[in-house]
Every structure is written in C-alpha cells, then in structure tokens.
Amino acid sequence: MNNRAEQLKAFDRLLTIMDELREQCPWDKKQTLESLRHLTIEETYELGDAILAQDLVEVKKELGDLLLHIVFYSKIGSETNDFDIADVANDICDKLIHRHPHIYGDVEVDNEEDVKRNWEQLKLKEGKKSVLEGVPKSLPALVKANRIQEKVAGVGFDWEEPHQVFEKVKEELAELEEEIHEGNSNKIEAEFGDVLFSMINYARFLKINPExxxxxxxxxxxxxxxxxxxxxxxxxxxxxxxxxxxxxxxxxxxxxxxxx
Known part of the structure; x- marks a missing residue:
C-alpha cells in the first residue's frame, strides 16, 4: 500500500490533470454541474454493482470514476469562486469532528446505536427542522424507506423487539388481503405499500439490508x-x-x- 506522501502525490496529479482537461478538452470544457449529475448517479450505481459482485478490481476503478466527479464538481465551483476541493475537504472534516464528540470531545457512548442517536440529535441542533430533511427526494423508494426508518429510529421512534415488527407485517398483510377482496385498486396499492414498508422495517431488525x-x-x-x-x-x-x-x-x- 502507498504511504501518505504517495497518496497526496497521486491526488495532486489528479487535480493537475483536471485543470489541464478543463482548459484543453472540448468535452470537459463544456460540462456543468447539471450535465455531470446523471453521469455521477450512473457511476454510483456501477460502484454499487461492483460491491455486490465483490469485485475489488472493479470497486477500485469505480471509486476512481467517482473521485474524478468530485474533483470535477470542485473545479467548476472554483471557477465561480463558490468553493474548491479544499473547501469540500475541510467542510467534511469539520462535520466529522463535530458529529463525533465521543472521539473529539467528552461525550461517552456504549455502542453503535448511541453514535447514531447522537448524530441525528446533533443535526437537529445544527438547525435542521426535521430528521428527515437529509433523505434525498430522488432516492429509489425502497432505499428511501430504509433511510427514513433508520433516521427516525435514531431519535427513538422505533419498535422495541423484532417480534413486534413481524406482528405489524402480518397485520399489514391482513389489511392488504381485505382490500383485495373489496377490489378497490387505490386502496390495494396503499396497503401494498404498507406491507413493503413494514417488511423493510423488519429487515432492519434482522440486520439485513433490504436493497x-x-x-x-x-x-x-x-x-x-x-x-x-x-x-x-x-x-x-x-x-x-x-x-x-x-x-x-x-x-x-x-x-x-x-x-x-
């Protein structure tokens, strides 16, 4: 593995190449934050595929593609004097330090769940009106449901035992069956959604990622x-x-x- 000096040298090389491409390449010169957006989403899915396939060679390649996008966005931001790569890096460093008082402060935690609860409470103190503000609207519904449940659980809105969640699954299935007999397609869809939501919640209690x-x-x-x-x-x-x-x-x- 490369040492820190070699890692920084590689990152500096990427920044230099990005500067050169932005100046000299017709395609790179034309790109905007908006034009890159859909490509970034595609690259993220490709990384997800590589992770699921446990193909570490592909994971490395896809991480490189995503890193390029981060550098690209930062380069565009620097051209309008809004932000550059140093601002991006320093902002996340500051956030990590602030959100980990059990490492950089005097807060004590017993386990991972304590860390999650502290994280959500700190975000509310930072001015967020809802713990759900951080859930992107454009997330796929299954992933979004999982993130919603994780976030509300972080502030204590949660079931206590897995069997309670499974009872809820059975309750939602019974309600779906009832609406199927009634034949109202709108209500069937609503109850089907409730079944999926409860199953995703149960997956969390089983420590399974539903996606x-x-x-x-x-x-x-x-x-x-x-x-x-x-x-x-x-x-x-x-x-x-x-x-x-x-x-x-x-x-x-x-x-x-x-x-x-």
Whole structure:
C-alpha cells in the first residue's frame, strides 16, 4: 500500500490533470454541474454493482470514476469562486469532528446505536427542522424507506423487539388481503405499500439490508431464467412453445445447480 506522501502525490496529479482537461478538452470544457449529475448517479450505481459482485478490481476503478466527479464538481465551483476541493475537504472534516464528540470531545457512548442517536440529535441542533430533511427526494423508494426508518429510529421512534415488527407485517398483510377482496385498486396499492414498508422495517431488525436482499434475489432469478432459456435453445424450442411443466423442470434443475 502507498504511504501518505504517495497518496497526496497521486491526488495532486489528479487535480493537475483536471485543470489541464478543463482548459484543453472540448468535452470537459463544456460540462456543468447539471450535465455531470446523471453521469455521477450512473457511476454510483456501477460502484454499487461492483460491491455486490465483490469485485475489488472493479470497486477500485469505480471509486476512481467517482473521485474524478468530485474533483470535477470542485473545479467548476472554483471557477465561480463558490468553493474548491479544499473547501469540500475541510467542510467534511469539520462535520466529522463535530458529529463525533465521543472521539473529539467528552461525550461517552456504549455502542453503535448511541453514535447514531447522537448524530441525528446533533443535526437537529445544527438547525435542521426535521430528521428527515437529509433523505434525498430522488432516492429509489425502497432505499428511501430504509433511510427514513433508520433516521427516525435514531431519535427513538422505533419498535422495541423484532417480534413486534413481524406482528405489524402480518397485520399489514391482513389489511392488504381485505382490500383485495373489496377490489378497490387505490386502496390495494396503499396497503401494498404498507406491507413493503413494514417488511423493510423488519429487515432492519434482522440486520439485513433490504436493497441488497432484493438485488440478490434479482440476480438469482436472472441466473435461473437464463438457464431455462439456454435449455430451451438446446432443445430447439422457444420458451413460449414450452409447457409450464417443462419450464418448471429446468427451473428446478437451475436451483439444484446453483444450490440456493
């Protein structure tokens, strides 16, 4: 691993390259905060994919892409004298020191949950009117639900035991079933949302990340379905020409092969 001097030298090299690209490259010269935004979101998802795949070579590459974006935004900010990379770095350093009084002050904590509670309380003292202000509006709904629940739990609005949350899941399922019998699509959608929200909450109590859990199932389904497609091709058939019984046979075969 590189020592601190080498790390700083590498970062200085990136800053120099960014300066040169902004001056000389037609594409880089044209970019704005707004034009980079969707690319940054895409790069973040690519990093997420690499992490889930446990591909550390790709993780390193995607971190580089994200780091470039941070440097790029900071360069644009420096051109309007609003902020530069030093301001960005110093702001996060100041925030980390302020939000960790158990490290940089005299506050004592017993565990991770104490740290989370202190974090949310400090944010309210900083002037935030709601603990939910920090949840981005554009987050995917599943991720947003998880963050909402984590944040309100940080100020004590939470269940005490996992079994209580599971009872809530069953209660929401019963309400969904009732609305399905009634046939009101608007109410069915509302109750379905409640079921999902309660399941995400239960995942938190089980110490499972619901986004990761769902993506794991997505990948498992894709693998099995593609196995089914390959078997159909081997037999010279189209999927739509196969019976459900035939498809189920290969589906079960795929499950045995993947062993999960």
């Amino acid at each position: 990761n859990a769902l993506e794991r199932t997505n990948k498992k389904f894709i693998h099995r379905f593609q196995y089914l497609e390959s078997k159909a091709t081997e037999k010279g058939k189209k999927l739509q020409d196969m019976t459900l019984a035939e498809m189920d046979l290969y589906w079960e075969e795929a499950k045995r092969i993947s062993n999960n």
